[in-house]
Amino acid sequence: EAQVTQNPRYLITVTGKKLTVTCSQNMNHEYMSWYRQDPGLGLRQIYYSMNVEVTDKGDVPEGYKVSRKEKRNFPLILESPSPNQTSLYFCASRAVTGASSYNSPLHFGNGTRLTVT
């Protein structure tokens, strides 16, 4: 089954304690992206990756890091989490090569709810 898998689904941590949220897709998609969802703000892009070893900042990258060492994985790293990073996080992927570069839909994971106290 084609899917994007995020782990964990729920995470409660304390300020300053490094954490990683994993994301894996089995569709051989080139493009992967992280979003955070906050009430009244919709989804805002944190980082994205066009392919292996190619990453770039989205709209709200501060306080986050990513890596893309393999095509299927795109972990989100919070080196020193703060309470304002409490949010619902989504990983997504899609194909971007050929004719599908504009019209291929994003496939989303089920989300990770992070609470930083």
Add this chain to the structure above:
Amino acid sequence: AQSVTQPDIHITVSEGASLELRCNYSYGATPYLFWYVQSPGQGLQLLLKYFSGDTLVQGIKGFEAEFKRSQSSFNLRKPSVHWSDAAEYFCAVVLTRNAGGTSYGKLTFGQGTILTVHP
């Protein structure tokens, strides 16, 4: 700047009633437009999309949307709402970006509209 606006934060309808969710965009060229739905505890699922051609597009679950260039709108409609349609709905526009030698589309989402369905 390019943007997507969903004017209604929360809409409540009765089951069987018709539904229209509003979406307005600000974009210089003809946009690529999407509607996604997010059920509780789930990721987002694509409902429908518009790129060109017929301005009335059909999607899954009985939804449709109409692109109106003159109004910069892409409103989502359903003639008869079911209780299972209760969810949050997001309008999104694709903005053209270039990175690593590849041109691709970056999705920008609206703020979302929460739909409540009364029995």
